Amino acid sequence: MTASSSSEYALGIDLGGTGIKAGVVSAHGTLLREWKVPTEAEKGGGYVVARMIALCRQILSELPEGIQSEQIIGIGIGSPGVFDFKTGALVAGAVNIPGLNGTPMRSIFEAELGLPTRVDNDANVFVLAEARSGAGRDASVAVGYTIGTGIGGGVVIGGKVFHGAWGFAGELGHVTVEPEGIYCPCGNHGCMESYASANAIATYARQAAEIHDNSILSGMSPDEITCKSVGEAAAQGDALARHVIERAAFYLSVGIGSTVIALNPAVIIIGGGGALLGEMLFEPIRKHLRRRVYHQRVQSVDVVGAQLGVDAGIIGAAGLAFAERNSN
Template sequence: MSGKVYVGVDLGGTSIKVGLCDENGKLLQTYEGPTGAEFGPDEVLDRIANYVRLLVDQSESGWDDVAGIGAGLAGFLDIPEGIVRFSPNLKWHDVPVKATLEKKLGKPVAIDNDANVAALGEAWSGAGAGIANCVCYTLGTGVGGGIIIGGKIYQGSAGMAGELGHMAVVPDLEAIQCGCGQMGCLETVSSATGIIRMAKDAVQRGDKTSLAMIQNITAKDVFDAAKAGDEAALRIVNRAAFYLGKSMAALAVVLNPQRFIIGGGVSKAGEILFQPIREIFKKYTPAQVQENVDIVPATLGNDAGVVGAAGLNLR
């Protein structure tokens, strides 16, 4: 196979996924293996290098075709230097990922926040393909995000731009403390964790709800109950959607993106979540700002991270 290819690394706490993309962001090949985080950063970086070589060896591309390698990582990063300053999940401190992988693989390496690279993946060849300016939300255990301006990740002065889950949107009287230490963050109501918490609260209050019959409530249980007409579940879904829509309205008057993209497990709920988000966004956004702005689901699923990471050396 001729033409340049790019390798993306999605580093998780339990598994490492690597992917090979062409210059258009088409995912050509993937490989996945265990992280081995318990053995320390040197072992993990050795595994990344081995998985990357295995990936390329199994593909139709040669090693000389690889133009660059990108990695998406969770934690606090020094992106220009390519250093993981602190990763709570991996228990890493000051790990020089870029320099180490460049030495092991002999290719240019770039790193970025995992939510940012997922956003870049969607912008490159997913739901944001052809869109220069977009904002991506990832609704999972928490709420992650990424801002794409002019086709590139906007990182801010300290690399902390796009922390959408930590927008303080819930009024003080209703706010609870977020894991970040602040009160009223979007993550407390619009993540899977927030939705489950609100469902448990409803059951404990004695609300009439089918959720009371479920021992270990999941976010999917809440959405399924809402679709079946459960009023308590529907209130929870609408509350999560309300604050998502309001956060988008706030971002729209600042960034004026062409598209909001919502990914992550919670986004699979479908129109029962997306319709109220769109209604709230329209209600709280000036007409001139909301014009030609759409809110759509992500399309790359679990591949967004490796695709976006691969694009770090291209865009």
């Protein structure tokens, strides 16, 4: 971060299933202007990549006042899925764009736009954004989770996404929290995301509501019971809803604890829809972590909510360009 001059900027692209968001971001993580177009995923990977390139050309032609194209040091792209971090090709797709799999996005962008390009998955991008300019500022090691449909994860060391030996580090939602637990589509049993994603919280709350009749949740239809409505009920003091959140926090502490033991991060950053539960979720995680984790100083790891909100995708994508410059 200190290596980036404040007069340098990068383009960040947040590729989603329905929309492509892009922006011009400073080295300090300030989003100066944002553009948004529909993804039109049904038109296929070739179309989507061409659309993203056209959007970059448009941005470069209408940069915010005072910024010259020479000040744009690169492009970063974040998207659901698992990417080959060297070629920027989608290896295993969570984003439903036919034909995107295997497309070497990085070299296509570099050839078309003449700017160094880096591609990474959205959870890594989220943690990078928060570690560089959000809740994890100044942390030498930051670990983050996005609690949504599943649980994404990422590890940032020294201001860079840590990829491990082959690019697959940080898939923290699939850490085992019950050795013979619920079957997960990934092939494992007992993954953390099966117990503590927003979807898992809602599923467990529906089961709990069926057999308890003294809860706000008991009066709801299954469709009305979501992670959000569980949080609302808990905020009103509903004991069943509080139990559901406490259970998720218990399992999160098992998985987070194992990662804290391995990596000794300075901060754990929690984002995604599940993070809207806020202190109702974070405080029991902290309580359990104090037991799960051995050394006093490691126990004092911060557990905090994300700060950058929906802009994290663009800011973190641009962060890839700053963090990964000069590296392969």
